[in-house]
Amino acid sequence: MTAEQIRIEITINGRKYSRYVAPAMRLADFLREDLHLIGTKKGCNAGECGTCSVLIDGVLKKSCLIPIAQADGCEVVTVEGIGPKGVDIIQRCFMHAGAVQCGYCTPGMIMAAVTILKENKYPDRLEIRRRLGGNICRCTGYAKIMDAIELARDILNGDKDESCLKTVIENTEKTIGSCVDRVDALGKVTGALEYAADMEMPRMLHVFLVRSKEVHANIVSINYDKALVMPGVEDIVTAADVPGEDGFGVGYQDQPILARGKVRYYGEPVAAIVAETLEEAEEAAKYVEITYEKLPIVTTIEEAMAGKAVIHEAYQDNLVSTTLLDKGNIDQAFAYCDLILEQDYSTQAVDHAYLETEAGIAYVDPDDVLVVKSCDQDISPHRAFLARILDRPINKVRVIMTPVGGGFGGKEDMIYQGILGLCAVRTRRPVKLVFSRKDSLISSAKRHPVFMHHKIGVTKDGRIKALELTLKSDGGAYCMSTIGTVKKAAMLGGGPYEIDNIRVNSKGYYTNNTPSGAMRTFGILQPTFAIESTMDMISERLGIDPVELRMINGLQDGSSTHTQQILGSVAYKETVRRCAELSGWEPGPSTVRGSIRQDVKGEGVVKPYIPGREFKSEAALKIAESRFKYGRGLGTSWYGIARPTSRDKASAFIEIDDGGTVMLLTGVTEIGEGIHTVLTQIVCNELGVYPEDVTLGDNDTARSPEASHAGASRQTYMVGNAVAVAAKNVKAKFIKAMAEYWDVDATNIVMRDRRVFIEGSNRFDLPLADALKIIKHDRGIVPVASGLYTVHHGAIDPVTGKGNPWQAYVYGSQVAEVAVDTTTGEVHVVGIWASHDVGRVISPQGVEGQVHGGAVMSMGQAIMEDFPCKDGVPVNKDFAKYLLPTCVDIPAFHASFVEDRGPYSPLGAKGIGEPAPLPTVPAIINAIYDAVGVRITDLPATPEKILNALAKQSKY
């Protein structure tokens, strides 16, 4: 009955365990740490995410909130216990339906799915939605998860045959464009895949970070003598222990691995405690004494500009960077405009909120190589930083990417890898660091809050003649990616329009807020929201349908961009047209016509989610529903693919291996987007093999050639093309060798469907495996090759911004339909219709998944997510307060893709990861206006802002 350790009897996945445990321990920790059942994840440790969901005596619960003492005597089923014969139908449906991206939510989702189908053989979509309401997925937008559960329901009920789960590829040359199961899904649906936080090593130590509770302060002293002698403590590390040249960052390397001399934001790590257990490290942290001398806190851009305090000595004016664009002559142009509009906009900081928090392990291997394994989106530059910071030769640092449970740009900026490396080097033991959700929220980079001003001039016929665009980005305490986002926002922020006269001034500032960094769309979501809102206002003022307005001004073949680049083929208007068609858009200006439009409340939307629908009376529901006002809005966008204004490059190694399999090695960064599947498809198409024949190498600086980061929507374009080139090269070698062996003309030899042959010939036709044997053993050739793909993006002029920053652009349009609850101001997004130009669809499920997930992430930004700082201190430090869209919040999706192949892309593919979320925010914001006449110009559009505005409307 009492304390310390108690003995429990517990049945897990059918096996009885009898263990001594600390009774207060969370069931999730017991499963993970004591039994290494790592399929149960911990995304929040507070009941808010569902990554830890397990069955306890048949009831689905969140194991992070269950004291192990309460599970004593219970029967627990985890994802490892699903499917007596390995993989259950439900798991296969998840793989088949594209329900898995990063996989971090997947085990919890599977447990929820199992429960839903166990309790009701025929759940409808609404019930599935409701029952998934406690499981967050940041990647998929939930649609394909619900599809998977419906598919499983139908198969289990015999309404569909199991055979529908087979992948059908007509022939290997058509692998590109076919729906193939994700190649990395198995480990995700079974829970077997180890993410960094799941990894363990013998003699491993644990790191706990002492973080600053000050926002801006000089560090007067750090005294950790008492902490050092606490039980289990191995080492305590501060900035003073850094052997090399400290400092990292994508732009300026202004960030020390541990605060050096001063702290610049709340939560900045000051000291790292390394101990035998995390508990011991955390306990010891209480005895670290840090004395600070407070400095004035710069909380806003205005204060930064006014010089309230200097945050970095090297940047006395608190200015990170400026990018200017000047095309035509705006001053003259404004003179002959019929309408000039001026408008301010602002956006909030939001978090990437990947369900996998930052985590990694590091150790020094027997050859004195420091190995840092973490969920890292950009290993090559991080290796270079680590080598410099730790003063090691670059080949004595090896950086390995572990499976990434969601990235969205947030794992592109290095944050904690330096600390891990230093602790490993000093202790000579493996060390592990895992961020709590709070750590992740307060100390990982955010999407920049941006303040925007438009002055736009148009003529009566709707032509934009002049645009003056001012952008001020809050970069937070460190530079990270701010230079890049400021620049990209300048180049693309004017929107997908041909404007003869445009002037842009884009600046980034240092403040003492949580640092801003790279996040999906890299600075473009914010100005897209603004310009597309402005377009809607113009539509209203001039009485021109918003679709029509895009047709008048949109980029087209041969247009000159804001950087005066002359474009080739432009699919922008095609996306607008398709999107209008797909959604059945009723033409008309944006004059708050939601209540009279005929295209709302149609077939393609979901009903606003009302809890208790199942037991409320029809009459009561009717009343509840009568308070919704519907509206629709349009948003459009463009985006440049791959790293702008530079030589972007990627490479790959490939080998046709024994048994006719293929080994592909690239430094590609699979963060859930599905790039492994895309690369596999590319290889299959070229070499005539099946997806299961392809082995993918790790993203490891000591093993794979550089492919650079997951970002700039560059992976399919850059790495995909590098792989296509590598596959072509190895194929050429292989075919040449076969031609010599057969003594035939190489040009006639085909590789397809696991065979090497000459079309129509019986003599020259071999299984690939046999051909490989011949080439290896008979000819003595190992068929290996490499591939390289480089783009030559031009710089832009520092004054006018003139230049060709990209060679490939993509375009996208979305219509959103909303229902606004006029009693509460809540917005229900009920439908999204999207049309995107992606160049070429390689994985249909993959691009759809990006659109769903991207749109839902943007919906979060549009209506609920917010990461404000009060006097520099983050307000929302957990998932109870930092709110993400759940399954009950999401709309119905409809998507159509335009395939305008990139002329410089051998594959023809361009990209979709970042373009997908771009049009959603303005589409929703414009729809809200259409519904209730409330124009939100500062995000997010909370119920509070909307209802308060509605109340004012009714007063006047």
Added chain:
Amino acid sequence: MLQYKEYLRPTTIEELFSCIKAADKAYDIVSGGTDLYAKEQERLSPMAIDISRIPALSDISLEDGWVKIGANTPVQQFIENAVLVDQVPLIRHAAIYFADQQIREAATIGGNVANSSPTGDIIPTLTAMDAVIQTLSMEDDQEVRRQISILEFIQGPGRNVLKDGEIVEAILCPVLTGYGLAFKKVGQRRSLCISTVNSAFMVKADPAQKIFEDVRIAFGAIGPVPQRVSDVEKFLVGKEISEEIINEALNLIPADLVKSRSRIEYRRNVVPNFVKAGLMEALAELGIAL
């Protein structure tokens, strides 16, 4: 990461009170644990006394027109348990808005009441029903029970009249039949959502469905403690049912009903909307359409 240093698991009321008596440090009573385990370590006591294994605290019984609901009853039971759905249907209306089903399977009504958070979603329903909180403590080896009305029980955010060594044993709800019911809640999303405003409505009409016979309106989350809107209730009782009369009643909502300092304008805007919506929906549940 760090959790309770000491964790006790009494299985009977007697054991519970001997644990409490012997406690040499501050302790938390743990029931479903959903509030406690979601908190940061610094806000927990060094010791836990887990009451989840005491069967007596899960009893549900009917007596003299009252339902006695054991403190350990999980919130999900108000949706699934036929007795509860029948006898206290109002709580089902609130429970369906509560967290998500997985949390509801663990979270208890006793925890919701004892936690006394202004945003607790079960609390307005208890307030509307004039529920009574039955507490239990041990004095001189004698079980001592107190029955305290919910409005008296809750004293402020996270504060209530529970004394040291006293627990919530059960919630006593009067069985109220013939009412139309509604629950209205708003937060920032619709699942796993903390209330910005929540409210419970009960309306009873005369047999001819013409006259308001009883009206009960309770709000939570707009101040430190739950509140009834008695001015509106009193005004409506005896009046003929119509939309106009409801509109008129909205003017009687006290100006200072919203006491929270944050989002005050918003909450003030929501309250009359909810009063109207809640009454209309409750009437609709009675088959009275306006």
